[in-house]
Amino acid sequence: MALPRFAPDHFTLALVGTVVLASLLPASGPMARVLEVATTGVVSLLFFLHGAKLSRQAILGGLGHWRLHLSIFAATFALFPLLGWALRPVLEPLVTPEMYLGVLFLCTLPATVQSAIAFTAMARGNMPAAVCSASASTLLGIVVTPILVGLVLGRSAEGGSVLGAISKISLQLLLPFIVGHLLRPLIGGFIHRHAKRVKLVDQGSILLVVYSAFSAAVVSGLWRETPLPALAGLLVLCAVLLTLVLTLTTWGARALGFAKEDEITLVFCGSKKSLISGVPMAKVLFASSTVGAIVLPLMIFHQLQLMVCAVLAQRYARRPEHPATQPA
Template identity: 40%
Template sequence: MRFISVIKKEWFLVGMVVAILLAMVIPNVGKSAGFLHLDVVTSAGIALIFFLHGLGLSPSAIKAGVSNWRLHLFVQTATFIAYPLLWVVFGDGLHLLMPSALAFGFCYLFVLPSTISSSVAMTSIAKGNVPGAIFNASLSSVLGVFITPFLIQVFMGLEGVEMDLMATIVSISTLLLLPMVIGQLLRPVLIHFIERHKTVVNKVDKVVILLIVFNAFSDSVAEGIWQGFSPTALFIAVALSFIILLVAAHGITWSASKCGFSREDEIAAVFCGTKKTLAAGVPMAKVIFGADPNLGMFLLPIMFYHPIQIFYCALLANRYASQAEKSHVQSVP
């Protein structure tokens, strides 16, 4: 009975493990365009998350998110300065550890913008500054359209990079801003219904994260990225991805505390500052690298990093949420 009680309490973490195991066993079910069409389902889930955020956010909260310039500067610095500096410092060492194409894949990983969906979802789960996360995630994606190709040119010497800025902005707006605006418009009508069913609503983002994990791992297994390379190269790539995430997550946490951020802002900084986007990274790579035969190697690090960051950040989000619940209970007389 105690075991069942623990599973019920930690159902989200248990679900993460189950999602990974299922992806290994039945990848064709969970992969994009697979039996469940999770690429479509998760896109709808992401839109639903932002719609619910739009319902839940008061206009004053949104204004606070936009005006928090210290948080925005911190997150964008972490994304587009601190991460690329890792390549400046360790790039030569990476070339010694692995083939050049795989090493440049880590270069590409470092210069990518942050994710939108999971950054906001994790911030929400952890009871952090959701308006700040929404603003920073979307700002990072827009800035990445300009900064990522520029840094690739600087580090890898590519020329003639062209990006469809308008299409990217439209895509981001459709994914993020439109559902949120609709939620804001319907807030006066639906806010009381949402508050009455808060218990169910609070589980929506966790369920969507579980589906994203299943989809991400299924895609990686179905595409065979776990094979085709030497076990040593795969181990080094996976280990480096995990080490990079640990260094980034704990370095940002430490830096945020030194900057005097509130707990809510620290959470937004951690989840927006550590994330790197796979959804935008793959199509962006096709534009930047074209028909380069090394494209698969360039994408391998972000393919590894993506599910690792979701899994580890889910653990962090769950820990932050538990701490918030304990603080709330202790503060209640």
Template identity: 50%
Template structure:
């Protein structure tokens, strides 16, 4: 079987090169984790790559798209309600269930999933494939991330129980603003100079996007392996974690469809709500976790988010393919 044919077969199950690279990165960190000076260099490199990523996000997003999406207030409110209300409620409900069989840090990770903003690139791509409102999805996902830079850590700090041992430093919000929001604003200011260049050369942007996530995953799991993460999480615990992530994903996707109908949205807007309201950003969540949970069990805390991200990509890819086939038949 040729490489392209093998990739086509895997794509039917929502598996692409990026997802395989994520799995290989975790495997690489398990076999050859970064230690000592190498880990310190990797930490500094990751910081600047993430800043570059959000600078490019800002440079690519047009002001006209933001304004056009904001006028569709029902779509925007539906996505924000799903992302920052329904998701945290469901995650809060699953947290004690997860802590029956899994370490406390993993339960904290479930709560962390609920507080994260929506994905940007994947939710927009799935919306486009499914024939949804792409402009609305661009605005909804972008607004979710901009609001989430400040709201996500505050929401997590409010929901995490006192005395749990997993608090956050109040100064962490400002560090997140420095690493994510300020580069985004700088990208917006530089957009007139860079927009044409970024539209002509999209591959470097994709490399920065995917590469930054892979770097963060490698750094986090390197630290986890050094601290014995796989002695704490075995195959049985991993299976339970996957099952709980699937329950969370199914519940929020069902909620997204109900919210779309209750808001009276048409099919195109409903598709955008489904993808933007039921997905969580790894690109925002991982660097934020590195700031919020510095010195804590970060590899265990981000493990639920990583698994949820992989599962959401697979589920959304399958749904998008089916929606696209229905559109072709019409």
């Protein structure tokens, strides 16, 4: 009965299939260069659509709970990097050095928007605050992630400065997002009516970027240099990291006296890491030959967070509906 809750979703299966395809038939030479231009375009389109989908009313509705937002941002941009750095002596031997760089990169990323909001809704949490925090996390990550990469990984963007990386990421992600949001009054209705097609664009964009990243990594010898025990170790490492963050955000919410709805929002928004933001950022911040190994931990963590949080959200949803009795 519990098995379906832990089964991979269709998008995860598509991700696995994309990695297999890139491993067997990697793009190289002129095709790789064409693919690089195409991925830049589709990622910009992806963030344009995200900006157009985002309701300004939903964001403004959740702005007031500043203690909750600060707690979520602290979990996303402080707790994760600190755990990745502190656990390095213990966990790095489980994987290759390149993989652990990917784990540290994962720790610097912003929260994901869709799944954080979806799980908060499923668990009957504070939805306006979840929309506000998850959306703000995505935008903050454009500036904060390159800075954290420099601090935590001890390196700046490939071939440039942190400021250069922020500028490049802003042009590729932030500018389309802002333009899409400004055009929301004109195209928001169309996007809402064609939500399923927009979702296909979302997922197709990520699959194309993943194929491009893994193609470059495979051509550079990713699988020749990645032993099977390291893949098993990476799964254990991601599980440990997720468990610690879920536990600490739960304890933190209760120590701060948050209502149960706010606890849910902190747990689901503070424990997520964005695949949609992470893959294009990795392509800007790291050399093409290393991006595959860098995003591999993110892909595994992404699936783990979906499976575990789906079960956790169902558990929260079964609680009695007496919000007035929860601690203030």
